[in-house]
Amino acid sequence: MRVSGPVLVDVTRTAVSPHAVAWAADEAAWRGLPLHLVHAQEWPTGKPPHGGPGQELPHWATHFRAGGEALLQRAMEAALMRHRELELVPSLVAGRRVHVLREAAESAGMLVLGARRYTGVDTLFAPGDKSDALIGHLACPVVLVPEPAAGLPADAPVVVGVDGSPASDLAVALAFEEAALAGTGLVAVDVRRPRDAELPEFLDESRLVLSEALAGHCAQYPEVQVRHEVLTGDPAGMLASAARRARCLVVGARGRGGFRGMLAGSTSRTLAHRTDCPLIVAPPPQATGHR
Structure with a gap:
């Protein structure tokens, strides 16, 4: 966006x-x-700032x-x-x-x-x-x-949470724009349940989600260097950890819901408490007319 x-x-x-x-x-x-x-x-x-209509402000x-x-x-x-x-x-x-x-x-x-x-x-x-x-x-x-945070490098990357949802799509678009403006790289993070790591298709599925979410934006912003990360655990905790040395963390206002929701209710408040860098919350799709 x-x-x-x-x-x-x-x-x-x-x-x-x-x-x-x-x-x-x-x-x-x-x-x-x-x-x-x-x-x-x-x-x-x-x-009240005044006593009534036509009256001057008290001292x-x-x-x-x-x-x-x-x-x-x-x-x-x-x-x-x-x-x-x-x-x-x-x-x-x-x-x-x-x-x-x-x-x-x-x-x-x-x-x-x-x-x-x-x-x-x-x-x-x-x-x-x-x-x-x-x-x-x-x-x-x-x-x-x-x-x-002290000692943050000038080329600190933008980190974005990706889960393939419409809300995540808005976050990815905003993150690419932010990275391009700042002249820095982008780290795209997909957070999965710990038990997902036991599945044989775990990495392939995550890479597909990331590739599909980033493809069009990579073409639009060829100057932005992109790195992928697949993590397992609590979304808020993992995203906060991934963004510890970042310029900013970008997330969607509503993810897929449940465990994988990137910013659903309490997760947003948790990220606001945990992140050391600026947290950018993209608007929900319904607020922008995006489907």
Whole structure:
């Protein structure tokens, strides 16, 4: 799939937000797209920003809003430090973060979020929050960006999970595009049940799945060097391990389901907790009209 529309980044006060802004700025610059920076400003419970129609903002609310504007300004300056030519669109929006981002993502080509390594995606995906409102339900890819791992080589490959499903097809297309833009290689991973390794057709079947999934994209992106890996075990654990030294890991929003589903429900949350590199979740086929 080809990303079109602005790259949307969630700007927050967390320590990982600058890394999300940097990733989003690179993506927007490489793709020649605008960078839309959004800060969702949730007003304190029981303290509305104004007393009624026609009334001015109280003193505390003025300062509260100014703090959000300053946060956006710093994020914009950081993005321009990386890419002076970027077209920036800042938005300070009052409302709950999930709702604000979901609405903004309707016209976006990609949504980028900061992620705390091993603890989930900021408070957005804390227990009880509505994470499903974003991952797997938007028509654009969602990127979870943690603090960068130390010592990662400049030519670190893109890793993609492949299982032959329509969702996996979208992930493969996105992974090839990402590898081509970054000027790096691609590692395609098929994760199988441990008992499958005992079957005589195990490797042949896996190689066929990988070859069929990659064939057209290899022709479209001949500059991208591709390597295949067939692994056995838990999909989330195996994919996280394969992507330990990767530029990013790309997966589909819904796989075949059951054990082999690459990103079905709890597996997506597990990957968000385990991956050391940015995790890119392709949108579900039904959200893009892909069948």
